[in-house]
Amino acid sequence: MEASAATAVRSKTITVEVNGVEYEREVEARRLLIHFLRDDLDLTGSHIGCDTGNCGACSVLYDGLVVKSCMMLAVQADGAKVETVEGLADGNELTDLQRSFTAHHALQCGYCTPGMLMSATALLREKPHPTEDEIRKAIQGNLCRCTGYVNIVEAIRAVSQ
Amino acid sequence: MTETTVAPPKPVVAEPDKPQKGWAGQNVPRKEDKRLLQGAGVFFDDVKRHGMGYVHFVRSPYAHARIRSVDVSKALELDGVYGTLTGDEVAILTDPFFELSVPPGADMKDYALAVGKARFVGEPVAAVVAATRDLARDAAELVEVDYDPLPPLVDARVAEDGGAPILHEEAGSNVVWEGTFDWGDFEGAVAEADHVVKIKELHFDRFSSTPLECSGCLVEYNRGTGQWTMYCNHQMPGVGAIWMAPAMRVGIDKLRFVTQDIGGGFGNKICLHPYFVACCLLARKLNRAVQWTEWRTDQHTANAHGNERWFQEIEVPVNADGTMLGFKVKAVDDCGAFPRYEPLGCIIWAQVTPGCYRWRNIRVDFTQVVTNKSPVSPNRGYSRMQHLWLTERIIDIVAAELGLDPVQVRKQNYVKHEEFPYETPNGCIYDSGDYARCLDIALDLIGYPSLEEKRVDAESRGKLLGVGIGSTLDSGTNNFGQSMILNPELQFSGNNEVATVKLDIFGEIVVTLGTVPQGQGHETTAAQVVADILGCSPDDVHVRAGHDTYWNSHAGFSGTYASQFAVTGLGAVKGATDMLAGEMKKLASVVLGCTPDDIELAGGMARMKANPEVALPFMALGAILNANNAGLPQDLDVTLNCRYVYRPPFEKPDLERKYGNLTLTYASQVHACVVEVDPDTGVYELVDYAAVDDCGNRIHPQIVEGQVHGATAQAIGAATHETFPYDEDGNLLTPNFYDYHVPHALDMPPLKTGFIESESPFTPLGAKGMGEGGGAGIHAVCAALQDALRTRGSPIVTDSCNPYHRVWSLLQDPAASRAGIEISSR
Amino acid sequence: MLLPEVEYARPSSVQEALGLLSEYEGARPLAGGQTLVNVMKARAAAPDVLVDLQDLDELKGIDLGADGTVTLGAMVTYSDVIGSAEARARPILGEVCAQIADVQVRNRGTVGGNICSNDPTNHLPPLLVALGATMTIRAAGGERTVPAEQFFVGVYQTAAGPGELLTTISIPAGKADGFAAVTIGKDGTCIVNVAASLDGGSPCVVVGCVDAVPIVLRPGTDDEDAVRSAVRGANLQPPSDVHASADYRRHLAEVLAARAIRQAQGRRN
Structure with missing residues (x-):
């Protein structure tokens, strides 16, 4: 650990790997990870739907675990690996999960979709064949106001079979 | 377990053996999905401009207070602050927004920022613009506002009482609008009836659909042309401009609205004009692009709730056989601090006056008042949902009190399949439907025949099981002439929507819509309709994403609201595409030396019917007209760029009788649900649920x-937990x-769906607008709870939202809920 | 959504963290941040310095002692507990952690953060009191242990004072435990929760959400009526809010206490 770690600073240069690309930026200590992604890196795929950490629209994978990027400071992510919705598809080639979302009409306005995909991706990596209850529990932290979750659950289930 | 079930064997009522042809009717992949799945959609907050400033509003901490002074000097001293805006400036630079009501509502003055007084917690009092979002909020905290708090009004029922605080002194009253609607012969019905059931009071709670994306805009001002461009998520820009332009004292074309992807609207993004005007003034004042992003707490406290409504002194005349003859009610609607889209809610309910029922004698005394709460706006099911909840509560309360079966009593009172088109007592024409059939399908899906066994099983587990039905209408395609019933001076009637379809130089088919979709898949369904007419694939049809008033593709009522795209939007697409098809045939006939009637469009070609080998690809047509047109006849009247305005067939209503056809289509939904209540705690769970749509x-x-x-999920939310209650100080x-x-996903019950298709005789594609669902889930859950508790003193469900604590209260003191019920029989 | 200005430090040892916490007035430890960051977003709290504990590996252990004691480092996340074979020695720990919020929060939120924030609606304060846990608190001058029952001193206040850090939580061996809650939606915020255990000598019932700190009841016996009457006799003065009246909370406390004790009884053998 660098010596400067022991000093409290108002802003700091951080290095974060996002979707395989390393970014180095100076950020204010108070900056949330979601604002770092959206405003500093222009990765606007992750969204913001609340201000209390309830909606999950900002969900990203953080060192492999799904987290809400509005409940973390960007400085905390120094040295971490982050995956966002922009990193899922291989170029224009959608993942099976993304294709399943469109086949099952699992998105309407699409605003919750990036966070939903990240939660589902984390689930399927850990548990390729989840039960319906496990699917629901895995996306419980992602609110959707359009679909009633019916087709989202279906889409995840279909890709896991 | 979630089961998505497509209902019983013969789903189609109108034409059982209708052959499936063409793209319409098919589940083609949505055009919108690919970008949205990759995080490549463009929502307003994704748009950035060089040097842009971020807007933060200073908001009132008081529900009701006089504003003595606003001092922005400390905020302006902070490094990185670009400027501010106060109510005093707004009062000089703009006029109050135009009001739809007659007095007293007409005299309520509504500006972009609070002027002189704050009337709800969260009301914007000043605005600050700074280089970053954080800095703007820091600076907003430095704005000093000197308030003189006033007593707040938080209960609509006392708004007209002598001592009630008056919100808008200019109006002299808290009443926005009041009027009596009287159809049929209510007194006659009472005299004729065997029973009259009286219900003292029912309450429809405040809530909203809370779209996951909050509101906002990025505004640029063009000093050279005096024009503002708003990259935003306004869902009804045509009407937004009608509010904004006169207030800002500019022509309507000075306001350009641009949207692409919108994260849900549900009506809650219709009344954004106060915020947008503040942003426009700031963009001009600071000569800088400014962006306002609403946060969740802002949206809940200070944007748009659904209308809260009290129903009082309800009387229902009923015959011994269960036939209901109508009802009488006094409705008190709480629209919050400013009318804005109101008082339209005072008439919109009349689209569904008798609900699904053949009731002919109806009297409604309707009063709308302001209170020191967030203003309201249309919210999925706008105004009809509240009224339909009343009709469904009437059915279930009357059935319970008179010992009637809720299924039979519905079927007995429903408008019958063979009666369509059916004229309601106030002149609305229900186009088609079969409510009883929908109910049967719904009951089948929840296993209604084995209900008693299920009750016993639940009891063995210590639970109380209840079943509830919600039958509702989703009226679509407004006749805006209904607004004249509220205010005869208003110059609004009918409805319209626009589309343009063109064949471009390389043969691309390009469609531009006047609508402002927020997830409804307009790009996809428009392409289906176009492809069917032009004989190509939806993949060949490029539908521009979003809305831009620069495209000239909108009309006065353009927008995405009130369940109408399948009628107005697709009606316009069909009209424009028919025009284009005619022009393509005409052009092809000139080139191929035949008559237009000899030409057909198929396989991406204009070809001779008699000899399909003789054909011009669309690309050739586009290229000939656009780039290689020498030698074409001078009188060839072809542009290959067709704009069509769809206008539904409406007459102005009879203002005296408050009578006329207020909407073109009536989709219907019947829901049935099963709840299990834990009698020890009031906690309950929806264990089965079916929604049938037509x-x-x-x-x-x-x-x-x-x-x-x-729509079902939103209704279930509204029935169980979602409510916007205020404390006595006016805090949300x-x-x-x-x-x-x-x-969330664990809260939702298994959802089963079924459908029938009763073709509308009145619309271009036989489709009806849908999407709002009429709040059927609220009605069904309320009914199911009441049914579950019937062995516990038969409490009456009097509120639309029933969180656990309310259910517990019903269990604790069933008599209290029954105090307002009275039956007189002869 | 936008935090007040704050300074940030990321120590690499507990010693260093304690130094920072005493060096800066207004410094607060940042554990998983699932409460603190939210409170800062609302600007309801504005610490001057955040001392990020994420690199303190010494606080991330889960150990199972020979006597069956489970020791959780303060920076152990809920997900860590759920997935840990050692923590499973006291099964209720993982079961309750699995009911907290959602996957995202469980992946970041820590046991130490949950109890140090001592939000009256949190799950772990009543549970750890019922289980007879012991908290180890370290300060620059040394270390002390505090029984869970004395750890919670007020709303958002615990025995871990300024300049101190909760380092570990030790839970004695046992299995006859119960937990019952009424929440806002499934696995949501608790309206009332009750934890019970029969393993600590005399039966212990602890009620959450009804006061600033968990309310401990020792009914003397695990008889359901005795438990109910202990709750009634406790003269609870719970708050009224939008989710529940005081009366409703009082009532739920009694019903849930009975359910928690029943669950505990079912696990005795």
């Missing part, structure tokens, strides 16, 4: 079903998603 011809069944799912008690609980 919206006429379905262009894209998957999209229709998605709308049914979504559920200002964010922490306290305002939205159903």
